[in-house]
Amino acid sequence: MDQYTYQEFNRTIYRQRLANGLLVQLLPMPGFHKTYATFSTDFGSIDNQFIPYHEEEAVTVPDGVAHFLEHKMFEKADHDAFDLFGKLGADSNAYTSFTQTSYLFSTTSHLRENLDVLLDFVQDPYFTDKTVAKEQGIIGQEIQMYDDDADWRLYLGLIGNLYPHDPMRIDIAGTVDSISKITPQILMQSYRTFYQPSNMNLFLVGNLDPTATMEWVIDNQNSKDFPASETPRRMTKLNDPTAHDVIPxxxxxxxxxxxxxxxxxxxxxxxxxxxxxxxxxxxxxxxxxxxxxxxxxxxxxxxxxxxxxxxxxxxxxxxxxxxxxxxxxxxxxxxxxxxxxxxxxxxxxxxxxxxxxxxxxxxxxxxxxxxxxxxxxxxxxxxxxxxxxxxxxxxxxxxxxxxxxxxxxxxxxxxxxxxxxxxxxxxxxxxx
Known part of the structure; x- marks a missing residue:
């Protein structure tokens, strides 16, 4: 475990890349009661064209897949990860940006148990036709709600001007039409490509013991079998890197x-x-x-x-x-x-x-x-x-x-x- 000390701030970051490729970083904050964790993948809404894991032909997936995956990861066959966090006294959430998806929790107790919940639910995908159809309705309502938000329409409209032929012009959640095309197979294909440990990082900060916490993470990861890592091959490129396609x-x-x-x-x-x-x-x-x-x-x-x-x-x-x-x-x-x-x-x-x-x-x-x-x-x-x-x-x-x-x-x-x-x-x- 490497240590990086910032003497002027009296802080030390502990960093280790695990055998499966996952980057783990720990920042103890003595005197704090709260611990905050984020588990992130380098996968966002603009990553809609890529060569899937262990395949050779490029695919284009519907707009909104990254955000849809974020929603679906919490739900399992017999439980919801939100409920597990709640029972352990933790607050949990997630968010998707143009280029990243992050899952997080904050807690003042049961750190190891909450950490296991975070790692386990993100690394255990579960998608069925029924649960996907239900989520399409939920996210469709979310999209329609934002359609009535003038500030959001202003922001998204401007991005559409700046990048008129690029995927960032589309709402991160996609459109009602695009998410209707999402299937369990598309979700699993995207998951396998971008949710590899080598494409992810775990960051914990606050009330923690770095040695014990790193051991907990290693134990959790060693209990699982991961396929060989493969660097995601993204096909998305700017239509015009010189910006001459901007709509004035x-x-x-x-x-x-x-x-x-x-x-x-x-x-x-x-x-x-x-x-x-x-x-x-x-x-x-x-x-x-x-x-x-x-x-x-x-x-x-x-x-x-x-x-x-x-x-x-x-x-x-x-x-x-x-x-x-x-x-x-x-x-x-x-x-x-x-x-x-x-x-x-x-x-x-x-x-x-x-x-x-x-x-x-x-x-x-x-x-x-x-x-x-x-x-x-x-x-x-x-x-x-x-x-x-x-x-x-x-x-x-x-x-x-x-x-x-x-x-x-x-x-x-x-x-x-x-x-x-x-x-x-x-x-x-x-x-x-």
Missing amino acids: FRSLTMNIARPKVMVGLRGIKQFEDGRERLRYKLAVDLLLDVLFDDTSDNYLRLYNNEVLDDSFGYNFEMQRGFHFAYFSSNTDQMERFADEVVAILESADKQIDAARTRFAGIKNAELGRLIGLLDSPEAIANRYADKLFDGANLMDEIRLLKEISIDDLYQVAKEFITPQGISVYQVVPHHQ
Whole structure:
């Protein structure tokens, strides 16, 4: 078991890759009562084209399979994993993103028993025609519910503009039509391909003894037989890596009280190194704070002129194979909002020049926020993205962030902000 000590945080991570390929990481937090665990697979909604395990021909599965699998894994022939966690006093959940599926629990007692439940239910698939049909109805209702959510439609609409021919344009849950095509055979095919231990990682943080906990994991895994590992072969590639397929503008009419607008910016830089990717992400986060945080002249000017309001927000998302930023607000001045955001982005160098006196405060605020997350077992585990950032954790993020200077922002602005990558999406009230 390898140890990685972060002396400035008085924390040590224990890491071991097991014989079956599973990566296990443990972060003890002395003085904490809670333990939080995540068990994740490098499989998300965009992974709909792949060569199945031990096969040679590529397949395309219906949109929504990864999310459907997440729902179905809890249900077994004679029990539900949620009930087992409940009896042991643990809270459990799961989530699916574009590129990852994670199963989790938090507990203050019975750690070994809860850990066994987590590992056992995720590594014991059970699918029947009857249970799949029942889940199709449940997820279909979930999809229809989100269809009535204007903020979700705004977000998904913008992604559809940024990636009009790529799978991320589709809701992570799929569509009512696509999930109707999911069968037990498709679920098992996807499971065998992506739920191999070598494509998964287990992260525990909080009240734990690393030696004993690692032994529990090894005992659990040694009690099972796993087929030989095989690296998943994904076939999904961006339709146009240069982003010249971005749709500049679309709008949607819904029954809402006020207009909503979102400006998106799609990045095109490709990365071979995960730490380089993480450093880029942290630098872009700082760049967006320089341009748009609520201490900036841009924000105050637009707020005072009622171009945006307290609903304004921005974010940068980076996942396997793609990254983008978005800026949104409820506003009666949709066109002006979009024009102003685009103008700020296109004048990024001048904006950075003007923010030199503010930069230290912005960077310290972000450092303070990340350092504050060190007291949250959930935040530490959920921020971990194994292969995306070459195994970097929250403490690695803090170290990298400290290295970034304002001069680094000029380079990331040049790399990230391209004219063809900009798009606007509106959700407009019926009466307007």
